[in-house]
Amino acid sequence: MSDPARQACIVGVGETRYAKWGGITDASERGLACQAVANAAADAGLDVHDLDGVGSFADDRNLGVLIARDLGFRELRYAGMSWLPGGGGACGAVGAAALAVEAGQADAIVVYRSLCQGQHYRFGSAAASVGQLPKPGLTQASNLLEAEMAFSLPFGMFSAPIAYAMVMQRHMHLFGTTSEQMGAVAVATRAHANRNPRAVMHGRPMTLEDHQGSRMVAEPFRLFDCCLENDGACAVIVTTAERARDLAKPVVRIAAHAQGAPGEYGWGPFLDTNGSDDLYAGGGANVIAREIWAKSGMVPGDVDCAQIYDHFSGLVLLMLEAFGFCEKGEGGPFAESGALAWPNGSLPNNTHGGSLSEAYMHGMNNLNEGVRQLRGESTSQVEGAETCLVTSAAGVPTSGALLVRD
Amino acid sequence: MSERHFPDLMPSPGVTRESLPWWEAVLQGRLVVQKCNACGAERHPPCPCCARCGSHDVGMRDTEGTGVVYTFTVVHQKFIPGMPEPYVVASIELDGTDGLRVVSNVVGVEPSEVRIGMPVEVFFEHMSDELVVPRFKPRR
Numbered sequence A: 001m002s003d004p005a006r007q008a009c010i011v012g013v014g015e016t017r018y019a020k021w022g023g024i025t026d027a028s029e030r031g032l033a034c035q036a037v038a039n040a041a042a043d044a045g046l047d048v049h050d051l052d053g054v055g056s057f058a059d060d061r062n063l064g065v066l067i068a069r070d071l072g073f074r075e076l077r078y079a080g081m082s083w084l085p086g087g088g089g090a091c092g093a094v095g096a097a098a099l100a101v102e103a104g105q106a107d108a109i110v111v112y113r114s115l116c117q118g119q120h121y122r123f124g125s126a127a128a129s130v131g132q133l134p135k136p137g138l139t140q141a142s143n144l145l146e147a148e149m150a151f152s153l154p155f156g157m158f159s160a161p162i163a164y165a166m167v168m169q170r171h172m173h174l175f176g177t178t179s180e181q182m183g184a185v186a187v188a189t190r191a192h193a194n195r196n197p198r199a200v201m202h203g204r205p206m207t208l209e210d211h212q213g214s215r216m217v218a219e220p221f222r223l224f225d226c227c228l229e230n231d232g233a234c235a236v237i238v239t240t241a242e243r244a245r246d247l248a249k250p251v252v253r254i255a256a257h258a259q260g261a262p263g264e265y266g267w268g269p270f271l272d273t274n275g276s277d278d279l280y281a282g283g284g285a286n287v288i289a290r291e292i293w294a295k296s297g298m299v300p301g302d303v304d305c306a307q308i309y310d311h312f313s314g315l316v317l318l319m320l321e322a323f324g325f326c327e328k329g330e331g332g333p334f335a336e337s338g339a340l341a342w343p344n345g346s347l348p349n350n351t352h353g354g355s356l357s358e359a360y361m362h363g364m365n366n367l368n369e370g371v372r373q374l375r376g377e378s379t380s381q382v383e384g385a386e387t388c389l390v391t392s393a394a395g396v397p398t399s400g401a402l403l404v405r406d
Numbered sequence B: 001m002s003e004r005h006f007p008d009l010m011p012s013p014g015v016t017r018e019s020l021p022w023w024e025a026v027l028q029g030r031l032v033v034q035k036c037n038a039c040g041a042e043r044h045p046p047c048p049c050c051a052r053c054g055s056h057d058v059g060m061r062d063t064e065g066t067g068v069v070y071t072f073t074v075v076h077q078k079f080i081p082g083m084p085e086p087y088v089v090a091s092i093e094l095d096g097t098d099g100l101r102v103v104s105n106v107v108g109v110e111p112s113e114v115r116i117g118m119p120v121e122v123f124f125e126h127m128s129d130e131l132v133v134p135r136f137k138p139r140r
């Protein structure tokens, strides 16, 4: 760490209302992005005009240079875009913002996600390209992603549930993981959402029987193993410790952050099923786990709560294993033991309701909740929480951040 | 005429300089993998260069066309009219390739009977005179 006065902190978190897919029709995605950024600035006690950086990840449609202009930033000194795919990128974008404020490139950077999926085709779905050709034949790929998808789309691997179902099927084969164990993740998360009025699934309780009774999407994933699809936006603001201490809310420091994957991982199993069992059924998160523990000097037992990206219930298990909260292959029994459930679990997880039950914001909302836990503002508050691990998605090159109360 | 399992409306592959030889081989009824002409390293999907030795002199070699199911899922959603429902997407580990895998389908068996480790063999589904897609059936 260079200058302690410049150490990166998160000072503002904000969001718009969250609604079901297509549920927001009175604002554009761009307009929602602006609302979320303004709400995060207000939360911090910052004038939105004093923000001087924008960050995002994975082909955000809502171009940062335009959002900065829309909101009237006086200057733009940082405009960062992470290569990490979709669910892998939220923590990486915040980590990059942290590096930028620590280096003095900018002083107050906002990272955001806005989604109005009813107004655009769904991120992570190939549906837009299905049935577009007059007759089957070879076409010219227009970019590298399309080139890679040539080895999955013609075989009907159309969506993320299909790709990650295959990963979990392998995990079940290797370790005996069960549908009920994945259900334990989904049920705990739904219970947290039912305490959080922002959650799309607030007021919709779910039991393990409900989970087991939900329709099969791609085996072993049932409907309630899969994340929601939502409209809304959320944002976090990163600034220096020195500035943070003059602002409105308790200060949350970014003690460590990391991004990446093993070199051969590529885009992960969404496109390519090669690699060892460790790699394929491990979610590729071992690199960020190693980096975060090394940089922070902490161990899993030091963490009070977690916000682990839950695009699919089962993928949470892979991330828990990668970070060493349990042994490899033991994620299922760990979840089944109640470890992830507030208030009695050893590692209350996704205390806002996550992507399964609060809102699918590509994991940005996990950062908002991590900050709220350390401020004492969560609707499922872990008593005396001082440390929270936030991660992006297992199964793609990903990222994570260890947040601590100042 | 060869048997058909998937409809014309299935997405067609977008190809590049790297992947065109793979699809051209399939069109001729050959399932191939990329092989480095300098050091012999094999990989899939095809890439511009060899990750092991750095050579850009890469080609294709024929495989045996047999393998085992490494993992799979039974998909219960209907994305396109005419698709089988449910259908199986699988990762096939190809025999004789040091564990290289291709994403494909397993047909000719009840989806509920597909298992990890099941021996399979390739067949070629003629989608049109310009596109052939390799899929798999249980090995006889």
Ligand SMILES: [Zn+2]
Pocket (backbone or CB within 6 Å): B036, B037, B038, B039, B040, B041, B050, B051, B052, B053, B054, B055
């Ligand atoms: Zn080579």
